[in-house]
Amino acid sequence: MTRITVTVDGVSYSDDVEPRTLLVHYLRETLGKTGTVVGCDTSSCGACTVHLDGDSVKSCAVLAVQADGSSVTTIEGLAQDGVLHPMQQAFHENHGLQCGYCTPGMIMSACALLKDNPDPSDREIREGIEGNLCRCTGYQNIVKSISAAAKASSSTPAGVA
Amino acid sequence: MTAVDDRPTTSDEIGRSRLRKEDQRLITGRTKWTDNIILPGMLHLAFARSPYANATITSIDIEAAKAAPGVVAVYTGKDLQDTMGTLICAYTITPDQVAPPHPPLAIDRVSFAGEAVAVVVARSYKEARDAADLLDVDYSLLPVVLDMEAAVAEGADLVHPELGTNISAHFVFDSAAAGTGGDVDASIAAAREDGVVIERTLRQQRLVPAFMEPRSVVVDPTGEQITMWSATQIPHILRFVLAATTGVPETKIRVIAPDVGGGFGGKLQTTPEEFVTFAVARKLGKPIKATETRTESIIASHHGRDQIQKLTLAAKKDGTVTGLKVELLADMGSHLALIGGGVPFLGTFMFNSIYKFESYRFDLTTVFTNKAWTDAYRGAGRPEATFGIERMMDELAVELGREPMELRQQNWITHPEFPFTTVCGMTYDSGNYEAATAKAMAMLDYEGLRREQAERRERKDPIQLGIGISTFTEMCGLAPSRVLGAIGAGAGGWEHASIRMLATGKVEVVTGTTPHGQGHETAWSQIVADKLGVAFEDVEVLHGDTQISSKGYDTYGSRSLVVGGIAVVKAAEKVVEKARVIAAHLLEASADDLEFADGRFTVKGTDQGMAMGEVAMAAFLGHNLPDGVESTLDSDATFDPEDFSFPHGTHLCATEVDTETGLVKIRKYVCVDDIGNVVNPLIVEGQVHGGLAQGIAQALYEEAVYDEQGTLTTATFVDYLVPGAPDLPFFDTDRTTTPSTTNPLGVKGVGEAGCIASTPAVVNSVLDAVRQFGVKDIEMPMTPLRVWKAIQGASSVGGEVEAASASPHWEQPVQSGGIQTASSDTRSDATDGSQA
Numbered sequence: 001m002t003r004i005t006v007t008v009d010g011v012s013y014s015d016d017v018e019p020r021t022l023l024v025h026y027l028r029e030t031l032g033k034t035g036t037v038v039g040c041d042t043s044s045c046g047a048c049t050v051h052l053d054g055d056s057v058k059s060c061a062v063l064a065v066q067a068d069g070s071s072v073t074t075i076e077g078l079a080q081d082g083v084l085h086p087m088q089q090a091f092h093e094n095h096g097l098q099c100g101y102c103t104p105g106m107i108m109s110a111c112a113l114l115k116d117n118p119d120p121s122d123r124e125i126r127e128g129i130e131g132n133l134c135r136c137t138g139y140q141n142i143v144k145s146i147s148a149a150a151k152a153s154s155s156t157p158a159g160v161a
Numbered sequence: 162m163t164a165v166d167d168r169p170t171t172s173d174e175i176g177r178s179r180l181r182k183e184d185q186r187l188i189t190g191r192t193k194w195t196d197n198i199i200l201p202g203m204l205h206l207a208f209a210r211s212p213y214a215n216a217t218i219t220s221i222d223i224e225a226a227k228a229a230p231g232v233v234a235v236y237t238g239k240d241l242q243d244t245m246g247t248l249i250c251a252y253t254i255t256p257d258q259v260a261p262p263h264p265p266l267a268i269d270r271v272s273f274a275g276e277a278v279a280v281v282v283a284r285s286y287k288e289a290r291d292a293a294d295l296l297d298v299d300y301s302l303l304p305v306v307l308d309m310e311a312a313v314a315e316g317a318d319l320v321h322p323e324l325g326t327n328i329s330a331h332f333v334f335d336s337a338a339a340g341t342g343g344d345v346d347a348s349i350a351a352a353r354e355d356g357v358v359i360e361r362t363l364r365q366q367r368l369v370p371a372f373m374e375p376r377s378v379v380v381d382p383t384g385e386q387i388t389m390w391s392a393t394q395i396p397h398i399l400r401f402v403l404a405a406t407t408g409v410p411e412t413k414i415r416v417i418a419p420d421v422g423g424g425f426g427g428k429l430q431t432t433p434e435e436f437v438t439f440a441v442a443r444k445l446g447k448p449i450k451a452t453e454t455r456t457e458s459i460i461a462s463h464h465g466r467d468q469i470q471k472l473t474l475a476a477k478k479d480g481t482v483t484g485l486k487v488e489l490l491a492d493m494g495s496h497l498a499l500i501g502g503g504v505p506f507l508g509t510f511m512f513n514s515i516y517k518f519e520s521y522r523f524d525l526t527t528v529f530t531n532k533a534w535t536d537a538y539r540g541a542g543r544p545e546a547t548f549g550i551e552r553m554m555d556e557l558a559v560e561l562g563r564e565p566m567e568l569r570q571q572n573w574i575t576h577p578e579f580p581f582t583t584v585c586g587m588t589y590d591s592g593n594y595e596a597a598t599a600k601a602m603a604m605l606d607y608e609g610l611r612r613e614q615a616e617r618r619e620r621k622d623p624i625q626l627g628i629g630i631s632t633f634t635e636m637c638g639l640a641p642s643r644v645l646g647a648i649g650a651g652a653g654g655w656e657h658a659s660i661r662m663l664a665t666g667k668v669e670v671v672t673g674t675t676p677h678g679q680g681h682e683t684a685w686s687q688i689v690a691d692k693l694g695v696a697f698e699d700v701e702v703l704h705g706d707t708q709i710s711s712k713g714y715d716t717y718g719s720r721s722l723v724v725g726g727i728a729v730v731k732a733a734e735k736v737v738e739k740a741r742v743i744a745a746h747l748l749e750a751s752a753d754d755l756e757f758a759d760g761r762f763t764v765k766g767t768d769q770g771m772a773m774g775e776v777a778m779a780a781f782l783g784h785n786l787p788d789g790v791e792s793t794l795d796s797d798a799t800f801d802p803e804d805f806s807f808p809h810g811t812h813l814c815a816t817e818v819d820t821e822t823g824l825v826k827i828r829k830y831v832c833v834d835d836i837g838n839v840v841n842p843l844i845v846e847g848q849v850h851g852g853l854a855q856g857i858a859q860a861l862y863e864e865a866v867y868d869e870q871g872t873l874t875t876a877t878f879v880d881y882l883v884p885g886a887p888d889l890p891f892f893d894t895d896r897t898t899t900p901s902t903t904n905p906l907g908v909k910g911v912g913e914a915g916c917i918a919s920t921p922a923v924v925n926s927v928l929d930a931v932r933q934f935g936v937k938d939i940e941m942p943m944t945p946l947r948v949w950k951a952i953q954g955a956s957s958v959g960g961e962v963e964a965a966s967a968s969p970h971w972e973q974p975v976q977s978g979g980i981q982t983a984s985s986d987t988r989s990d991a992t993d994g995s996q997a
């Protein structure tokens with residue numbers, strides 16, 4: 001067992017974890033952050049994507065101990081004071097989800113994408129979310145959502161986190 | 162308040178692109194996936210699975226596993242034999258259909274690699290998994306049967322020796338025998354004399370549904386009822402099968418499908434994992450969870466498609482089609498799944514599609530192999546049929562040197578001919594193939610692209626352009642119960658809804674459908690808002706819990722709106738009729754003098770009236786009701802469709818094929834679907850997009866591949882290529898509207914349309930680009946390697962017809978051209994190299 005201290009969605013946690021524990025399992029099972037989900041066992045689907053110190057990572061490809069001392073943002077920490085993040089709002093308004101299973105990871109990836117490239121073309125969006133699989137939407141409305149969020153944040157000073 | 166001001170402005174909900182009610186929790190992570198559930202004292206299951214495709218289990222040593230840390234129990238199939246129930250097939254496609262018993266946990270034999278042979282229960286999943294790896298199972302290997310054609314040959318090795326055959330059923334529909342059309346052999350003979358006969362063997366590869374949420378099940382036996390949460394499309398059917406096969410009274414079982422992350426037919430199953438978890442929870446008296454890994458999901462959940470199609474199409478020299486003969490081998494895998502042979506069986510009514518054949522024969526053989534069982538996957542039987550016929554129409558056009566769309570037009574049912582009874586006896590109520598096609602051709606710039614195609618050919622451009630057509634129809638609204646009864650289904654096809662009118666004016670709608678991404682909460686709210694004149698926001702839709710929604714047949718087959726939505730309409734109509742009696746009493750008018758519109762009863766010719774909410778309150782109070790009237794407006798309805806509905810559409814795909822690398826790029830994808838009236842265009846468009854993605858993926862990317870030992874080699878998302886965003890094009894979608902005449906909303910169903918139509922559009926397009934090199938066929942998925950090899954193979958023979966491939970691939974001699982590769986060759990990457 002190894003002691004780790006991690007800030008998740010603004011709250012600090014200290015826990016003993018088995019060294020082999022994946023970050024996604026720590027989030028889901030120890031902290032009850034079940035908004036982040038698991039879709040595969042080969043780091044292929046992106047369903048588990050979270051932000052680790054501001055960068056998007058597949059939390060099934062990171063050990064919990066690697067997150068020691070870091071700050072993690074999950075889908076559950078994105079909305080502030082009950083106000084949806086512009087990316088969440090854009091997914092809702094553009095029907096960017098159906099079953100919603102890929103959605104947390106997709107939204108977290110999309111936020112990271114816009115951080116790197118605030119005004120992406122549709123092609124760049126498609127390339128940018130390459131690591132996130134969706135079986136329901138055919139991606140068209142996801143691309144539309146991300147594009148809309150980019151436009152919304154370029155026209156508001158708040159920007160995209 | 163005046164009567165007018167009082168009216169909610171909700172009369173136009175149907176047809177409106179309402180944003181979805183379901184989104185809020187899904188975009189914020191406040192979801193209830195089955196795997197999220199944690200109960201006090203909950204234990205975890207891990208399965209040990211056979212690495213062998215066909216074997217006898219000689220011994221299982223459980224001691225080491227039992228002694229491992231955290232382990233509570235270990236069970237083999239023998240231990241659970243009497244309590245775990247059995248998996249069933251609900252479709253008997255012929256009276257003499259055979260099926261092996263299907264215990265949830267193998268007892269003494271395994272018949273595919275991945276079949277569960279034992280289960281470990283531990284305090285944590287990791288401990289269970291670690292211990293499962295300590296199980297020592299001895300197998301005695303049997304010959305493996307993988308190839309369908311070999312499986313049906315004389316003297317073949319057997320998947321289930323006790324059955325004495327690998328054939329589960331042989332079903333034939335013949336239009337002459339049924340009296341719905343002529344004799345197909347006569348049509349073919351006539352065409353051999355003075356017409357054209359096209360014979361092809363086509364392959365529908367095996368696919369994995371690949372829903373994004375792996376299946377998970379939790380069983381809590383600690384209450385008076387045993388509660389099962391499962392990532393399923395079919396909680397109602399699951400409860401029935403559990404009760405029917407375990408002997409636990411149905412009243413003691415509650416099944417809940419909480420948030421479910423996609424299904425596509427893949428969760429239309431009663432699974433070994435559900436039955437074993439149920440048995441173990443009962444045995445130990447503790448809550449148990451079993452969540453599969455992705456690899457387990459790909460290996461051991463059911464697969465879809467997998468057919469060899471031998472097709473013979475007869476036509477006159479002028480291109481008028483006359484006869485169609487379909488001979489199918491359909492791979493059932495190791496066992497008959499819940500629908501099993503019922504999936505390819507659906508093709509009976511679909512191969513003739515939108516065309517006016519005089520004669521038709523459908524000959525289906527369902528075959529066992531040592532692979533994972535197959536069952537429904539988006540479209541279930543209809544994509545296979547649509548692929549077959551749309552490929553054949555193109556083959557006919559090539560053979561005759563005709564424009565493929567014009568040839569289709571010559572043969573399809575024209576708009577004035579509806580309702581039209583087809584050669585297999587189905588009555589298509591409505592359709593307008595001309596309108597959808599005209600719109601799609603304009604959207605694609607069909608003529609412009611044909612010109613560009615000619616130019617590229619002319620200048621021998623390395624990038625060649627192809628244009629593919631799929632003018633499809635399908636059947637939804639599964640199904641009139643009497644039809645299901647007639648075709649051997651152990652289920653009905655009705656759907657149930659109930660509406661509860663609450664005292665505060667809010668409305669609860671309980672539906673027997675079980676959405677898992679389709680947005681029923683939104684769409685059903687729109688329907689009820691319109692029908693009752695209440696606000697969209699005031700409607701709550703409840704589903705997926707057998708204790709709340711006690712009756713239903715769940716969600717699959719594009720049936721939810723066409724059957725379940727209509728049940729909602731019928732229940733709403735009953736609410737209005739109950740309310741009318743009470744309103745009339747309170748308004749001191751005759752019920753016949755009341756009009757109901759926009760949520761309000763008014764007395765004809767007066768300004769007197771009352772809102773639905775006021776009537777609901779009056780019913781709640783019960784202070785002043787007419788004699789003999791119950792103090793409730795709540796109503797329920799069970800709707801059984803009178804017939805199927807037949808969505809249709811025209812899909813056009815332009816591909817650019819790089820002749821130097823074999824890479825296929827979809828340049829433009831256009832579809833115009835006619836699904837009748839639409840409740841929510843936004844949701845409809847999403848359904849079409851998702852369907853297109855899956856259909857295109859079949860054409861270009863996906864295939865479940867087994868090696869010669871029967872091991873699935875595509876068992877992860879690294880090897881099984883679910884397309885990502887860069888792999889798919891922008892979809893240009895539109896609609897025409899020809900309402901269905903068989904249901905009061907005029908709707909037809911949309912869940913599977915995109916998936917059914919798109920595969921042949923893509924394949925026809927790629928072939929259209931490369932036929933000029935002598936390529937006749939490329940198997941799906943059309944990978945760059947396969948496309949490149951086909952071009953190379955075809956051009957290397959320099960356009961000469963090889964003798965071997967010029968002989969017909971089954972019995973009858975072929976007089977006219979259009980001869981295709983020997984069927985055994987069709988699984989290779991190359992083409993036969995013959996030149997038309």
Ligand code: FES
Nearest residue numbers: 039043045046060
């Ligand atoms: S669960 Fe992390 S990438 Fe699939």
Ligand code: FES
Nearest residue numbers: 098102134135136
């Ligand atoms: S919305 Fe279902 S997987 Fe993306």
